[in-house]
């Protein structure tokens with residue numbers, strides 16, 4: 001492993017252990033995070049956030065920080081969706097509030113797909129607060145890289161016909177969370193299906209019979225070797241009128257390059273830019289034919 005790869009891995013592991021920390025809070029400071037990443041005791045002390053810290057999503061940092069934090073209010077609203085964890089607990093649940101529902105997510109730390117990532121919260125918040133513009137009722141929707149399933153759960157509660165997909169090893173937990181949180185709450189029960197990016201796409205999702213109004217993707221671009229397969233998957237699933245909502249946490253250079261690659265096939269519109277979380281939410285549609293105007297995002 002190169003030094004650069006090792007650094008990338010440490011950054012990602014650190015984010016995994018401290019993945020949901022309100023904007024403006026010191027733990028977003030990567031220097032501090034790196035210093036605490038590998039000592040369990042110090043990591044635990046970083047993680048013991050008081051309920052009030054999580055309650056409004058903001059720390060009592062200085063006025064100047066508030067002034068330099070243009071996404072403060074939006075991030076605070078997003079972070080309120082997560083219930084503060086009890087200080088002493090053996091619970092395996094993470095609790096969230098969306099669409100007037102309490103959602104309990106079972107996590108584990110074995111895979112990246114086994115915890116809820118902040119990008120998922122950002123996407124769910126956007127979808128719930130923009131239902132007038134993007135009404136999901138009775139729409140066909142697929143989520144790729146669904147992980148623990150928060151986005152699939154919220155979109156099911158909002159009325160969509162959801163196909164929730166991921167790699168085989170996370171499907172058991174995904175299915176459990178979807179069943180636990182959607183039963184008797186949804187018009188359409190979500191379906192869980194294996195979708196390993198780039199693999200057997202036509203066999204599993206034949207173009208002739210697969211029509212999605214929406215594709216959802218939260219935090220699927222990071223330091224993994226399947227970015228071309230991911231792009232091929234978007235390409236396969238996306239028809240001319242399909243809308244992609246994609247939240248992305250920017251960690252490494254690779255991500256910027258993927259955005260460029262993505263824009264060779266899709267028009268991209270930036271919807272949220274949350275610098276304090278390093279997350280962007282994009283809306284994308286298949287690129288219009290040559291000669292028509294495009295919305296290139298820099």
Ligand SMILES: C[S@@+](CC[C@H](N)C(=O)[O-])C[C@H]1O[C@@H](n2cnc3c(N)ncnc32)[C@H](O)[C@@H]1O
Nearest residue numbers: 112113116117120145146147167196197218226
């Ligand atoms: C960082 S997690 C995000 C999970 C979830 N969307 C969220 O935001 O909480 C990335 C997800 O992509 C999935 N994934 C990674 N590589 C994949 C691949 N080659 N094919 C399908 N899914 C993959 C992982 O299993 C995981 O669920």
